[in-house]
Amino acid sequence: MKSVLLLIHADVGQEARLRTALDLVRALQGHLVCLDVVAFPTLAGDVTGMAAGLILTRECHAAADNRRRLEDRLAREDIAWTWIDTAGGVADCLLREAGLADLIVVNCKRDHWLSTDPRAAAATLALKARCPVVATPDHAQGLDPTGPVVVAWDGSAPVMATLRAAVPLLTLSRQVRLVTVGEDQGVAPEAAALYLERHGVTAQLDRRAALGEEPDAVLLRICAKDEAAYCLMGAFGHGRMSEDLFGGVTRRMLDAAALPLVLGH
Numbered sequence: 001m002k003s004v005l006l007l008i009h010a011d012v013g014q015e016a017r018l019r020t021a022l023d024l025v026r027a028l029q030g031h032l033v034c035l036d037v038v039a040f041p042t043l044a045g046d047v048t049g050m051a052a053g054l055i056l057t058r059e060c061h062a063a064a065d066n067r068r069r070l071e072d073r074l075a076r077e078d079i080a081w082t083w084i085d086t087a088g089g090v091a092d093c094l095l096r097e098a099g100l101a102d103l104i105v106v107n108c109k110r111d112h113w114l115s116t117d118p119r120a121a122a123a124t125l126a127l128k129a130r131c132p133v134v135a136t137p138d139h140a141q142g143l144d145p146t147g148p149v150v151v152a153w154d155g156s157a158p159v160m161a162t163l164r165a166a167v168p169l170l171t172l173s174r175q176v177r178l179v180t181v182g183e184d185q186g187v188a189p190e191a192a193a194l195y196l197e198r199h200g201v202t203a204q205l206d207r208r209a210a211l212g213e214e215p216d217a218v219l220l221r222i223c224a225k226d227e228a229a230y231c232l233m234g235a236f237g238h239g240r241m242s243e244d245l246f247g248g249v250t251r252r253m254l255d256a257a258a259l260p261l262v263l264g265h
Contacts, residue, residue, distance in 0.1 A: 001028050001030065001102040001103065001165075001166075001168035001169060002028060002029070002030035002031055002102060003030060003031055003033060003100060003101050003102045003103075004021050004024050004025050004028070004030055004031070004032050004033065004101070004102065004103045004104075004105060005033045005035060005094065005097055005098060005101035005103065005104045005105070006018065006021040006032060006033065006034050006035065006104075006105045007035060007037060007090065007094060007104075007105065007106050007107075007118075007121065008034045008035060008036040008037065008066070008067075008070065008083075009036070009037055009039070009063075009066075009090070009118045009119075010062055010063070010065075010066040011118050011119055012119075012138050013107035013109070013119045013136070013138040014066075016107065016136045016137060016138055016139060016140040016141075016142075017105050017106065017107060017136060018070070019140070019141060019142035019143075020105055020134060020136045020140060020142050020143045020260060021105040021134075022077060022079065022142070023142045023143045023144065023145065024103060024105070024134070024143060024145065024169075025079050025080075025081075026079060027145035027146070027169075027172055028145070028168065028169070028172075030080075030102070031079075031080045031081065031082070032074075032079055032080065032081040032082075033081070033082055033084065033097065033101065034070070034074075034081060034082065034083045034084065035084050035086060035093060035094060035097050036063055036066075036067055036083065036084065036085050036086065037086055037087065037088070037090050037093045037094070037118065038059050038060055038063050038085075038086070038087040039059065039087075039088070039089065039090055039118050063085075067083070067085075071083065084097065090118045090119075090120075090121045091121040091124040091125060094106070094121060094125055094129075095124070095125065095128055095129060098125070098129045098130065098131060099130070101129075101131050102131050102132075102165075103131060103132055103133075103134055103169075104125055104129055104131060104132075104133045104134065105133075105134045105136065106119065106121050106122050106125060106133060106134070106135055106136075107119040107121075107122065107135060107136060107137070107138055108122060108135045108136060108137045108138070108254045108255075108257055108260075108261060109121070109122060109135075109138075109254070119138070122135040122254060122263065123235070123254075126235040126250075126263040126264060126265055127235055127265045128265075131165060131264070132162055132165050132166050132232075132262050132263065132264040133262070133263045133264065134230070134260055134261070134262055134263075135254060135257075135260065135261045135262075135263055136260040136261075137257060137258060137259070137260070140259070140260060143229055143230055143260050144229045145169060145172040145173065145229065146172055146173060146174055146229075147173065147174070147175075147227070147228065147229030147230075148173065148174065148175040148176075148177065148226045148227060148228045148229060149170060149173045149175065149176045149177065149228060149229060149230060149231070149232060150177050150179055150219065150222055150223045150226060150228045150230075150231045150232070151163065151176060151177065151178045151179065151192070151203070151231075151232045151233070152179060152181075152215070152219050152231060152232065152233035152234075152249075152253075153178045153179060153180050153189045153192055154180070154181075154185050154186060154215075154234065155180075155185050155186025155187040155188065155189070156185065156186050156234050156236075157186075157234070158234025158235055158236060158264060158265045159232075159233060159234030159264075160187060160192070160234075161234070161264055161265065162232055162233070162234050162235075162262065162263065162264030162265075163192060163195070163196075163232065164195075165264060166232055166262055166264075167196070167199050167201070169262070170196065170199075170201050170232075171199060171200055171201055173201075173229070175204070175226070176196065176201055176202070176203040176204065177203070177204045177206050177222070177226060177228075178192055178193060178203050178204065178205050178206065179206045179208060179218075179219060179222055180205075180206070180207050180208065181208045181209075181210055181215035181218045181219065182208075182209065182210040182215065189205050189207070190205065193205055206222070208222075214248070214249070214252065215249050216248075216249045216252040216253045216256065219231060219233075219249075219253070220253070220256060220257065220258075223257075223259055224258070228259055229259070229260070230259055230260040230261065230262050231253070231257065231259060231260075231261050231262070232261075232262040233249075233250065233253065233261065233262070233263060234250075234263070234264060234265065235250050235263045235264060235265045236249075236250060236265075250263070
């Protein structure tokens with residue numbers, strides 16, 4: 001787990017993404033790949049086509065200014081990094097570069113049908129990328145890989161795939177808690193704990209009754225109590241024409257989380 005792909009775009013979540021990616025690269029002794037995306041405007045037609053050209057020109061100038069500032073900063077960060085310029089849809093651009101990435105860092109922002117928010121890429125990436133996605137809140141101060149971790153274990157294929165892929169990250173944590181809310185729906189958490197033990201990770205098992213609460217509310221309360229560095233979970237998808245791509249628990253976690261989420265499918 002050495003290649004960390006980071007979305008670069010001058011928006012409110014950029015600082016949180018950058019801090020999170022820098023923390024991960026340092027802890028993993030890895031390489032930061034900065035993907036600078038100029039998002040195409042979605043206007044069309046004769047008059048709006050001129051407006052689209054002006055918007056695109058302004059976006060390119062803003063991207064150039066942003067690159068100068070960030071390259072200046074990265075030169076002082078004592079990490080290995082490369083820069084890639086591209087243009088198009090944010091999720092599509094990230095997916096094109098994700099084939100050789102081990103982690104992708106974006107924001108906790110759900111992409112809705114026809115969404116134009118550059119931060120709204122978490123759902124598409126978590127469902128289509130072949131590596132875990134780190135979705136960080138807009139105002140996060142980074143991610144401490146040595147901090148406690150809460151794994152939202154439901155025994156599903158997505159969470160198993162995410163757990164396997166994230167083992168190098170989990171080995172850095174001082175505490176890993178496997179939390180099951182309600183009845184087991186798939187592979188038991190004991191099997192996950194044994195798997196992690198073979199990789200040198202000791203995991204605590206925590207079974208919780210739902211008691212009428214949504215699982216995400218229980219998980220977020222445990223994350224807050226543990227002062228967790230991040231929460232690892234699987235992502236479930238629905239049809240592309242639905243309101244968004246995620247099932248209820250993942251959708252609400254993205255909306256409410258005050259800590260980074262490590263998602264996979």
